Amino acid sequence: MRLNLDALHALSTANLRALATSFRDGQLAMGLTAASINQLLCGCDVDVLSCLETLVSNGMGAPQCALLLDAITNERERAPDLARLFEPVLSGPDVPGVPTGDTAAAMQMLVQEARKEVLLVGYAVYNGERLFEPLALRMRENPELKVTFCLNIARRFGDTSLDSEVVNRYALDFHQKHWPWPELPELYYDPRALSESSEHRASLHAKCVVVDHRAALITSANFTDAAQYRNIEMGLLVRHSPLAERVADYFEGLRLSGHLLRCPL
Incomplete structure (x- = not known):
């Protein structure tokens, strides 16, 4: 199945880091919920929630989600302005x-x-x-x-x-x-x-x-x-x-x- 990560790429670098930290050590490490996303992003982004739910339903655990978010963030920072x-x-x-x-x-x-x-x-x-x-x-x-x-x-x-x-x-x-x-x-x-x-x-x-x-x-x-x-x-x-x-x-x-x-x- 091909995953669409556009919703994650649309997030700010700060939001990506917040999600990665939460998957690693915070609320999202205990389970993905709309309330957690709402708190982290200051408003529940339906597209982001749907994207993350798809990742989890396809077998990615919290550590793997954190690694993916880190990879997106690192690649963005390496890309030239x-x-x-x-x-x-x-x-x-x-x-x-x-x-x-x-x-x-x-x-x-x-x-x-x-x-x-x-x-x-x-x-x-x-x-x-x-x-x-x-x-x-x-x-x-x-x-x-x-x-x-x-x-x-x-x-x-x-x-x-x-x-x-x-x-x-x-x-x-x-x-x-x-x-x-x-x-x-x-x-x-x-x-x-x-x-x-x-x-x-x-x-x-x-x-x-x-x-x-x-x-x-x-x-x-x-x-x-x-x-x-x-x-x-x-x-x-x-x-x-x-x-x-x-x-x-x-x-x-x-x-x-x-x-x-x-x-x-």
Whole structure:
């Protein structure tokens, strides 16, 4: 027989502990009654009483019921608080009752937390010096910090230059306008964005920031003033290592497999 424990899962942790204690050493150890449940829960919960009666009728004694309630409580306490693991990052005009902020604040918070590595993935960069300066300072403070950019280097319409020329121009522009500091990151790009054929051209359109394989900001915002400070943008700040690691590993795999190539800076 399959038991439905929803009524027990709906109880507060305090009520679960009270029931377990009573099954172990209190009134419920002497027998299950509506009066006992009423006293423990400050009101008789019919669903809880029915659930417990089903357990007892299927051969579970008071010690076993106590162990089950302890197990539910312990599992609940081990489970992560999802509100702390996943936080929406909403940028744009204020809406009453809905917390918002600029995307740049979330990005800078992650940068300050970084100890080993920062991965930044984006489609467009404009006037990046303002946005990236805290990251450059972090690199200066921590010489061991590895910073990797994966950005879209695209061929402009009508540009018939060699791929290497387009990439070198982008590198010069990146160094002059977006990263004028001596501590240099690594920069990678998708060579398919340079294809002269629209049939084969593809863009690196993802936008995210991953720190130390343990936290990630996945967002609609590009690395531009408008996107980071003014636009209506939506993202999710994830503090869940398995997910952040999966995102970082994907881009590392693209680099190692040659799908992303390194741009010389």
